[in-house]
Amino acid sequence: MERKILELLYQWENNGSVWSVSGTVTPFSRFTLEKFIATAHDDIYTTKQLRLMIDLSEKDEEGETVDVRSIGCIDLFEFDPTTCAQG
Numbered sequence: 001m002e003r004k005i006l007e008l009l010y011q012w013e014n015n016g017s018v019w020s021v022s023g024t025v026t027p028f029s030r031f032t033l034e035k036f037i038a039t040a041h042d043d044i045y046t047t048k049q050l051r052l053m054i055d056l057s058e059k060d061e062e063g064e065t066v067d068v069r070s071i072g073c074i075d076l077f078e079f080d081p082t083t084c085a086q087g
Contacts (some may be wrong), residue, residue, distance in 0.1 A: 005070055009033050049077040
């Protein structure tokens with residue numbers, strides 16, 4: 001996960017209307033999200049979580065990618081390697 005999406009994650013994570021799906025009860029600071037981004041490359045067995053970004057690519061007439069933007073994400077959290085259960 002790239003640092004350039006910090007502001008996007010900050011907006012998404014602090015949108016109280018979606019907290020019910022993740023169990024979030026308080027806002028995240030930019031510092032906390034920076035730490036998350038710094039470890040995003042770590043293994044799910046180490047961090048107990050995995051975030052997959054959903055990107056939308058725009059291509060030109062030759063089929064070359066000219067723009068990519070993140071439009072959503074899929075989060076696995078509270079991963080239990082023994083049972084493979086997650087939130």
